[in-house]
Amino acid sequence: MADLASFTRFARTYDPGEIIFAEYEPGDSFYLIQSGRVKISKIVGDLEKTIDILQPPEFFGEMAILEGAPRSATAQAMDKVKVLEFNRANFEVLMMGNPQMALRLLKLFTKRIWDQKRRFMILTLEEPQAKVADVFLMLAETGAAVQANAEQEGEKREFKVTVEDVAHWAGMSGQEVQTILGHFANQRRVELFPDKIVVRNISDFQRFVSTRRKK
Amino acid sequence: MPKAGIYRANSVIYFQGDLSDKIYILQSGTVSLNYTDIENGKEIHEIIEKGEFFGVKSALGKYPREENAVVLSDTQVLVFTVPEFEVFTQANTRIIMKMLKVFSNQLRRVHKQVETLLEKSEAESPEIGLFTAGGYYLKNRQYSQAKYIFSRYLTYYPAGRLAEQASRYLEMAETSTLKYGDGKGPAPLVVEASREAQSVRQGGQAGAAGPGGAQPAAAPGASPAAPGDELSSSAKAYYDAVSLFSQGKYKEALVAYKKIADDKSDPEYSAKALYDMGRCLYMLAQYDATIRHFTQFVQTNPKSPDIVDSLFWLGQAYEKKGDVERAKGFYKKILAMESDEDAAVRLKAKKALRLLEEAARG
Numbered sequence: 001m002a003d004l005a006s007f008t009r010f011a012r013t014y015d016p017g018e019i020i021f022a023e024y025e026p027g028d029s030f031y032l033i034q035s036g037r038v039k040i041s042k043i044v045g046d047l048e049k050t051i052d053i054l055q056p057p058e059f060f061g062e063m064a065i066l067e068g069a070p071r072s073a074t075a076q077a078m079d080k081v082k083v084l085e086f087n088r089a090n091f092e093v094l095m096m097g098n099p100q101m102a103l104r105l106l107k108l109f110t111k112r113i114w115d116q117k118r119r120f121m122i123l124t125l126e127e128p129q130a131k132v133a134d135v136f137l138m139l140a141e142t143g144a145a146v147q148a149n150a151e152q153e154g155e156k157r158e159f160k161v162t163v164e165d166v167a168h169w170a171g172m173s174g175q176e177v178q179t180i181l182g183h184f185a186n187q188r189r190v191e192l193f194p195d196k197i198v199v200r201n202i203s204d205f206q207r208f209v210s211t212r213r214k215k
Numbered sequence: 216m217p218k219a220g221i222y223r224a225n226s227v228i229y230f231q232g233d234l235s236d237k238i239y240i241l242q243s244g245t246v247s248l249n250y251t252d253i254e255n256g257k258e259i260h261e262i263i264e265k266g267e268f269f270g271v272k273s274a275l276g277k278y279p280r281e282e283n284a285v286v287l288s289d290t291q292v293l294v295f296t297v298p299e300f301e302v303f304t305q306a307n308t309r310i311i312m313k314m315l316k317v318f319s320n321q322l323r324r325v326h327k328q329v330e331t332l333l334e335k336s337e338a339e340s341p342e343i344g345l346f347t348a349g350g351y352y353l354k355n356r357q358y359s360q361a362k363y364i365f366s367r368y369l370t371y372y373p374a375g376r377l378a379e380q381a382s383r384y385l386e387m388a389e390t391s392t393l394k395y396g397d398g399k400g401p402a403p404l405v406v407e408a409s410r411e412a413q414s415v416r417q418g419g420q421a422g423a424a425g426p427g428g429a430q431p432a433a434a435p436g437a438s439p440a441a442p443g444d445e446l447s448s449s450a451k452a453y454y455d456a457v458s459l460f461s462q463g464k465y466k467e468a469l470v471a472y473k474k475i476a477d478d479k480s481d482p483e484y485s486a487k488a489l490y491d492m493g494r495c496l497y498m499l500a501q502y503d504a505t506i507r508h509f510t511q512f513v514q515t516n517p518k519s520p521d522i523v524d525s526l527f528w529l530g531q532a533y534e535k536k537g538d539v540e541r542a543k544g545f546y547k548k549i550l551a552m553e554s555d556e557d558a559a560v561r562l563k564a565k566k567a568l569r570l571l572e573e574a575a576r577g
Contacts, residue, residue, distance in 0.1 A: 017397070019363045024344035026371065043351045065319045066326050070341040074348065076360070095312060102311040103301060109318040110276030116325040117281075120253055123332040141278075171333045 007094060010084045014077035021061060023074045029087040030061035032101065036081030042073045044164050053078070057101075059108055115142075121213075123171050130212035131170040132180045133205040138169065140202055155201040166197070217295045217303070228284035228292070229270065236297045238274045241265055244290025250282035254328055262287075271314065274300070342368075346377045353384055354405045356398050361388040366461050373458035374451055386559055393562040449481035453488060460495065469495035490521040497528055505532040523553050523560050530567060539571055546571075 011034070014020055021027050023042055031038075033056045040052040040060060051073055054060055060075055064087075086094060095102040118141070122134045139159050167177040181197070184190040189205075191198040199205060222228055222244070229235060231250065241263045248261040248269060261282075263269050273280045274297055295303060304311050349364035365385035372378060387403050394400060456471035472495060475488035489512060496505040509525045509532075516522070530545030549564035 017357075017359060019360055022345060022364050022367060023348050024341040025367055026341070043348045046351070048351065048355075063326075066323055069326065069330075070344070092312065095315065096308050099305045099308040099311060102308060102315065103304060106311055106315055106318065107275050109315065109322055110272045113272065113318060113322050113325060114276050114278050116322065116329055117253060120325060120329050120332065123329065124253070 007084055007097070010086070010090055010094065012083050012085050014081045014083070016077055016079055018077045018081075020075040020077060020081075020083070021071050023072065024070045027061060027064045027071050029085050030059060030064045031075075031083040031085055033058050033060070034082040034084060036077060036079035038081055038083075039076045039078050040073050041076065044162075057104070059105060062105065062108060063112070119169065122169060125209070125212055127212055128170075128172060128176060129180050129183070130209050131172065132166060132177055132184075134209045135166050135169045136197075136199050136202070136205055137209055140199075155203050157199045157202045159197045159199065160195065161197055162195075217293045217299050220292045220294045222286040222290045222292070224286055224288045224290075226286045228286060229280050231280050231283050233280045234277075235270070235280065236274050236277075237270060238268060238295045238297065238300045239270050239284075240268055240293045240295075242291040242293055245287040246290055246292075247285050247287055248282040249285055253325075268310075268314070271300075272318070342372050342375055342377070345371070346381060349381070349384060350405045353388055353403050356391070356395075356400060356402055358388040358392040358397050361385075362392070370458055370461045373454035373461075378454065390557060390559040390562060393559065393566060394557070447481060447484075449475060449478065449484040453484045456488065456491065460491065460498075463498075465495045465498040469499070486516060486519055487521070489516070490519065490525060493525065493528055497532055500535075502532040502535045505529075506536075523549055523558075526552075527560050527564055527567075530564070534567070534571070539575070543568060543571055 012031075014036075020031065020038065033054055035056055038054045038058075038060060039050055040054060041048050041050045043049075061071070063069060063072065084094065095105070118138050122131055122138060125131045125134055136157070136159060139161065140157055163177050163181065164174050166181070167174045170177060181190060181192060185192055189200055191200065217240075219242075220228075220239075228239065228246065229237070243265065246263040246269065248259075248263065250259055250261075251257070252259050269284060270280070345364060345368050349361050349368060352358075352364060353361035362385060365381045365388065368375070368381045369378060369385070372381075375381070384403075384405070391400050391403060452471065452475050456468050456475065459465075459468035459471055469492060472488040472492045476485050476492060479485055493505055493508040493512060496508055506529060509529045512519070513522060513525050513529075519525075526545045526549050530542045530549070533539075533545065534542040546564040546568040549560060550568070553561040553564075555561065
């Protein structure tokens, strides 16, 4: 990262435990990690849920390009952390001098656009049950699923998610999602565990969702 | 090296759903990208201009093509693989910049569409969310994190419905850090933020920052959450000044406080503002002015609830000027006057005194 030496005036340092930004805060800057680890977390009920641990040379807070959108998670330094801080004013200078970084950001944007579009598709389903099923399809597409016993049960997928996670993606309350997952469990379509949710037949969910989607 | 490709009219370069790592530039001819708008279900035909890239997003993002690329008249393209595209753009940063702009606009648009759908269902206001997060950290004795969040809360929502609670919690976090250190001590009692939030909602003010309401402004100071109508004008002015102070804009805060202090229509706030003026002077490193200000304040406002804190700032200002004996005198006076062991000012004075005595010994 020697080519970033001329950008020290955009450098910021944080001590271990220090918050870089908090969930729900408005923000207009995003960051590139130069050294140290950054924890991305959310407060869910009575727990702080770690969503990700990022390292150099990863970006975070890039959704700040969305005007007026509050931060969706908290970023906290785990070690002594050094970052470059981007905002609208310095963005172009930094990118023009660093085509590799610009390309990485471009790739990140393509992923975010897909994420948002996929989320939109979930939310436009009318039936709550279809929404919940589609969340699992989305998670499977993004590779979040662990295939359980691949040989024998090719259609079975394991997801390390909680009811709250699913509710977040489906834009529903945890209570509603709990009820629907309860139904699915009674129909033996899913198995519920404290730390994971197992979909017994992902193709069954695919058929279910595609019949509910308006053409 | 990118390869040239020739397509006849009415052929298809790629289909929706295809997985491919090819990126194209149109050199001549006409290509239309056909897809269904995810929002209104309309069929969209987007004509590619000469020199324009297409197929970039799905190739870079490694997801299926989202459109059919249909050839309308005989067409010549240049075909890149992703690695070739990367090499090509490294020497042409302007191209990436242009794409970054296009993509960030698309991201904004699709994000807005998602938000529109979400507003109907899910609606945690950022104001309450921020407050709740602060409560979590305080309860779990992560005082420095709690301090960060509550002071941010006060910056963004200086006149928010939870502002008083937030400043109480901020003080709790400060007191606990001083007394026990981060992560130690008994867990502070925190009223469930959700309950607080509930009362806010029931207060009929949910619209202040609630469902579909204003997002917090990126520029602090333009607080969207000010319910205003319930606060007197001097209270509102006072909280605006508090906000300036918490943003480190001490000069502006000083001006704002002075205006409130001079306006005697609301004695409660003018006294508060007078005290806060001294803090501004101290933060601006005007220690002589700080001393003059607080000395006068103590004499003219002997009943003020901020009296003991004023002594602390006097001590701090003398310390900065190198007058250790005077500083110690003020800290000792605080210990004598403030009997509540847990009062933040007593803890601060105790700590300051200890540090001075250690420095003298060392």
